[in-house]
Amino acid sequence: MSDQIQKSRRSFIKKAVGSAIITGVPSSIIAQPDHYVETLSPHRRFSANDQVNIAVIGMGIMGFSNAETSVKIPGVKLVAACDLYTGRLDRAKEVFGKDLVVTKDYRELLDRKDIDAVFVATSDHWHDRISIDAMNKGKHVYCEKPMVHKLDEGSAVIEAQKKTGKVVQIGSQRVSSIVTEKAREIYESGVIGQLVLVETWNDRQGANGAWQYSIPTDANAGTVDWDRFLGDAPKVAYDPVRFFRWRNYQDYGTGIAGDLFVHLFSGLHVVLSSKGPDRIYATGGLRYWKDGRDVPDIITGLYDYPATEKHPAFTLQMRVNFVDGGGGGEKLRLVGSDGIITMSWSDVKVSINKTPKAPGYGGWDSFSTFTASQQKEYEKWYQAQYKNIPKEVAKPGPEFRAPEGYSADVDHHLNFYKGIREKAAIKEDPLFGMRAGGPALASNKSLFDKKIIEWDPETATVKA
Numbered sequence: 001m002s003d004q005i006q007k008s009r010r011s012f013i014k015k016a017v018g019s020a021i022i023t024g025v026p027s028s029i030i031a032q033p034d035h036y037v038e039t040l041s042p043h044r045r046f047s048a049n050d051q052v053n054i055a056v057i058g059m060g061i062m063g064f065s066n067a068e069t070s071v072k073i074p075g076v077k078l079v080a081a082c083d084l085y086t087g088r089l090d091r092a093k094e095v096f097g098k099d100l101v102v103t104k105d106y107r108e109l110l111d112r113k114d115i116d117a118v119f120v121a122t123s124d125h126w127h128d129r130i131s132i133d134a135m136n137k138g139k140h141v142y143c144e145k146p147m148v149h150k151l152d153e154g155s156a157v158i159e160a161q162k163k164t165g166k167v168v169q170i171g172s173q174r175v176s177s178i179v180t181e182k183a184r185e186i187y188e189s190g191v192i193g194q195l196v197l198v199e200t201w202n203d204r205q206g207a208n209g210a211w212q213y214s215i216p217t218d219a220n221a222g223t224v225d226w227d228r229f230l231g232d233a234p235k236v237a238y239d240p241v242r243f244f245r246w247r248n249y250q251d252y253g254t255g256i257a258g259d260l261f262v263h264l265f266s267g268l269h270v271v272l273s274s275k276g277p278d279r280i281y282a283t284g285g286l287r288y289w290k291d292g293r294d295v296p297d298i299i300t301g302l303y304d305y306p307a308t309e310k311h312p313a314f315t316l317q318m319r320v321n322f323v324d325g326g327g328g329g330e331k332l333r334l335v336g337s338d339g340i341i342t343m344s345w346s347d348v349k350v351s352i353n354k355t356p357k358a359p360g361y362g363g364w365d366s367f368s369t370f371t372a373s374q375q376k377e378y379e380k381w382y383q384a385q386y387k388n389i390p391k392e393v394a395k396p397g398p399e400f401r402a403p404e405g406y407s408a409d410v411d412h413h414l415n416f417y418k419g420i421r422e423k424a425a426i427k428e429d430p431l432f433g434m435r436a437g438g439p440a441l442a443s444n445k446s447l448f449d450k451k452i453i454e455w456d457p458e459t460a461t462v463k464a
Contacts, residue, residue: 052076052420055101055109057130058122059083059092061213062144062171066119067096069409076417079115082106084225085243087216104225106130110137117167117420120144123252125233128153131168132160140167142416145266146258146437147430151445151462154434158460161430167419169412169426170433172266174345176415177408182400183271183334183348186341191350191397193338195272198316200264200332203324210289210297210322211247215240241292248293254441255295256320257282261440264318266428267332267343269436273310276435276457277303282443283450288323297322301443306457318443339397345408350397358386434460 052075056067059081070076080101081092089102101109109115110133117140120130128148131141147170148154161168174180187195204210219240226238233251236242246252247259269276284299303316332343339352361367361382370378418424428436438460442453445462454463 050075050421052116052417053079053114054117054119055080055082055112055115056119056121057082057106057109058120058126058144059088060121063088063119063121064092064095065409066121066142066144066171066413067092069407069413070119071096072410073413073417075421080109080112082109084229085216085219086223087218104228107133110134110139116140117142117416121171123229123246124254124258125149125252126231128157129231131157135160135164135166135168138164138166140416140420142169142171142413143433144171145262145433146254146440147433148437148441149252149254149258151438151441154430154438154460158430158434167416167426168430169416169419170428170430170437171412172263172428172433172436173408173412174263174267175270175428175432176412177267177345177402178406178411179343179346179348179400179402179408180267180270183341183343184273186348186350186398186400187271187334191339191352192334192336192341193354194312195314195334195336196312197314197335198268198333199335200268200316200330201319201321202260202264202330203319203321203326203328205322205324205326205328209328211245211293212289212291213245215244219244245293248291248295250294253295255444256284256297256299256322257301257440257443257447258437260320261299261301261318261443262437264332265436265439266432268316269432270427271332271334271341271343274305274308274457276439276455276460277305277316278455278457279304280439280442280446280453280455281451282446284447296447299443299447301446303439346406347399347401349399351394352397353394354392356392358389358391431460438462 054070054076056063056078063083067078067081071078078096078100080103081089082103082105083089084104092102093100103109109118118134120127120134120141120143122130124146127143131143134141147157221238224238224240224243226243229243242249242252247255253259265276268274280301280303282299282301284296286293286296287298289297298321299319301318303318305311305314305316307313330344334341338354339350342349361378367375367378412427415424415427419426435457439455442455442462446453456463
């Protein structure tokens with residue numbers, strides 16, 4: 001394909017994507033941003049100076065996922081991996097090559113001069129410590145969400161990034177998705193009128209969805225570095241369940257809110273250009289998965305967002321249920337006075353249903369309680385009063401679907417590497433990460449303390 005044809009195709013894509021909002025008619029558009037198409041091109045080459053050498057710290061599910069995503073990107077090389085279970089280090093060599101450097105001590109990787117950036121994919125209670133250590137050693141950092149384990153740890157990570165100037169990206173890939181960006185454009189077009197409510201949920205059904213992950217048969221005190229795993233957590237005897245299913249324990253993880261609410265907050269904050277709520281209340285409990293975990297399997301939250309230049313005041317309803325007999329599912333719905341924007345990971349749709357300027361009468365209405373003569377008089381008056389006001393009808397609006405094979409993970413990684421190579425703006429820097437992660441962690445605090453949390457969305461801290 002010639003350069004001219006490629007340019008023409010990209011120009012058409014840009015115009016087509018824009019037309020869904022401009023025309024306001026039903027449409028289904030498939031498109032990819034220029035940088036996604038070009039950066040992943042097999043013909044793209046990077047010089048030795050542009051190559052980014054990475055190490056992954058924590059080779060669990062997300063660690064392997066991050067490694068597999070990054071090595072697809074030209075100019076990125078996986079140099080080393082760290083994990084506290086011997087079997088995962090052996091597996092890393094099986095997947096990524098026998099030359100891969102492996103260790104159980106992440107500090108060894110931070111001391112290496114041939115590593116430019118690290119991925120922090122450990123249990124949540126290590127996120128702040130490793131990220132700060134890495135920045136202080138001159139490494140760029142991609143840290144899985146939530147950015148921190150405790151609410152009071154966020155400021156230190158934010159300050160370390162400011163002090164060192166290193167590139168830091170938090171791992172909520174929805175932030176970089178073209179679907180999220182399209183939802184933002186649609187919202188800003190004003191097609192749904194005044195925003196009043198947001199509803200979002202991410203429900204699951206099944207053991208894996210509830211974090212009952214597989215435990216290897218060779219897991220023991222010899223293959224797992226238990227003492228190093230505990231770190232600053234309370235000292236307890238070796239327990240393979242707590243190690244491999246750490247998300248289920250407050251000592252190491254942040255439960256449903258820290259793992260899944262963060263995705264929902266992150267996506268919403270991009271769509272609305274929002275900094276977050278100022279009042280937080282959550283409730284829930286452990287209803288079904290009573291397997292020794294000390295975190296709920298159902299949480300619902302209510303969040304009041306103050307009015308800003310970007311959006312009016314509105315209320316957010318959020319839910320995650322690990323016991324969904326309906327089979328699970330997720331959605332993000334922005335409810336306005338004139339319509340609804342509905343988002344999933346792969347598409348965004350609009351339904352238009354404007355609030356009528358003429359109130360109507362009849363049906364479940366006081367009209368039927370009037371006398372027969374008054375009903376006739378009222379009808380005459382109504383027809384004269386609202387004679388020239390057209391009747392509003394519900395109809396479908398713009399629709400956008402991501403192309404088959406599109407990956408928000410890849411786009412999020414691309415943003416990280418573009419920040420390193422070109423000093424491009426990071427989509428989810430530590431402040432953004434804390435503005436999304438903080439309300440999630442505050443949801444846990446609200447639930448366990450049984451109280452409303454007052455939150456400062458500007459500073460991303462709990463109000464005194």
